[in-house]
Amino acid sequence: MLKVLYLLNYAGKAGTERYVQTLVRYLKDEKIDAYFAYNEEGLLVERMRGMGVPVFRIEMRSRFDFRAAKELAELCKRLGIDLIHCHYLRENYIAMLSKRRNPGVRVVYTSHFILANDFMTRLSNRILSPKQDRVIAVCTRGKEQLIRNGLDPKKIRVIFNAVDPTVWSSPEKSTLREEFGIGKDEFVMLCASRFAGDKGHKYLVDSLGLLKTLTDRPFRMVLAGDGPLLEETKEQVQRLGLQGNVVFAGFRQDIKNLFDGSDLYVNSSQHEALSFLILEALASGLPAVVTDMGGNNDIVNQEAGCGILVEYDNPESMAGAMKTLMEDKELLARYRKGARRIVEEKFHVRTMIEKTYEVYEAAMAGGPAEA
Structure with a gap:
């Protein structure tokens, strides 16, 4: 069973937190062992604990927080984490930097926004792209923007958000x-x-x-x-x-x-x-x-x-x-x-869960992003 660490800077109560909670609810114990790490306290921390998910705090001060990357790498080694699933650029960069100390871990990034990055961020995306295992876009326009932002289109898969x-x-x-x-x-x-x-x-x-x-x-x-x-x-x-x-x-x-x-x-x-x-x-x-x-x-x-x-x-x-x-x-x-x-x-949750787990498997195996 895969050990997946969900990494989120702010564990609040918005759509991203709902996305993480949904994945954990439907994948935990059947497909994965779930873990959760965050920086800023919020409602999702309480909900993760309520679902029996081990919770850890990592201070993440910026995208290039090397101390946080070291702490994340050590945490993943200690827990035997196979895959880190990130949800914003800050956490994603830190997770990719952590691979310097823990190269075996895989990193999947879900982009929850459709926003153009500035020049320096696009450049950073291209530099770090080889360390990125897979990317999930939650809508069609999201994938198009990620490509414009410098991410490798071969690693991106569109998986719609979904509900039960x-x-x-x-x-x-x-x-x-x-x-x-x-x-x-x-x-x-x-x-x-x-x-x-x-x-x-x-x-x-x-x-x-x-x-x-x-x-x-x-x-x-x-x-x-x-x-x-x-x-x-x-x-x-x-x-x-x-x-x-x-x-x-x-x-x-x-x-x-x-x-x-x-x-x-x-x-x-x-x-x-x-x-x-x-x-x-x-x-x-x-x-x-x-x-x-x-x-x-x-x-x-x-x-x-x-x-x-x-x-x-x-x-x-x-x-x-x-x-x-x-x-x-x-x-x-x-x-x-x-x-x-x-x-x-x-937009049935069953489809979202199946396709997301396929991305996890592809990241572990190094296969194509698209099914």
Whole structure:
């Protein structure tokens, strides 16, 4: 059984942490012995311990932290680690540097972003590329950007993020409407994103202001999450007179409760690789209106028939899509069916787990990245 160390600088509560938790949950004890190392404490540390995963802390101050690389190499030797699975450039560089002291260990890197690297980072990528065993891109555009960033295309494999539809498809009685006093006739939209600049809340609220002028149907937008721009977004809602249309639900752990009480999921992000929240919403039977950014078009497209792609930072595009699904019941119902179908066919966790383990095996054997 492979011994795999998952290495993450910040063990928080976002999509990357959910990705790691999913791999460990489905691979641990059947395919791998799992271990976890981190730098900054967060919710994932607690969750790893709850799953019986040995947890270790390694201070990682920069990408070229040679002391951290030495400590990582010693830890992997002591535990007999076969493979390190990294998730950001800092950890990935440190893991590759650790191979100087522990050359037998393999390093797999999953890129969770679609961001252009600067010149020095591209140069570093090319220099370190021979030490990189395999790379996973979570969406098609992600692979394209990794190649532009200087990584070896022969080592990259696209494996979509995925969810377990059985967890999300069973309907539950939602308390959402009761909790926030939402009427039965109101159309409920949900956006569950951290209040940060790249999540597009300003543009989303502007779209809601426009939507209010385009339709007579009552609606509520439930904004779930926390973050540095929360208060600024609340002020914008107040300024536009949308207090009766927007609900600030705070950070929630009962996301399925929110899905089951909503009619539509909305993603307004500027940067998105492959959102777990979009996939979970679809698996719950929610159609989606999402920006045509990052990997969103791998999920929502004409073939999938589960929602509408809109132009980022274009309130007319976003408001028009929301209005269409608010007022066209037949289309909404068709997209509901498409939402569950596309998850089963393309984004089932079983597929993600099988393909990821294939990458582990290829890294150990030195075989091709693509199956």
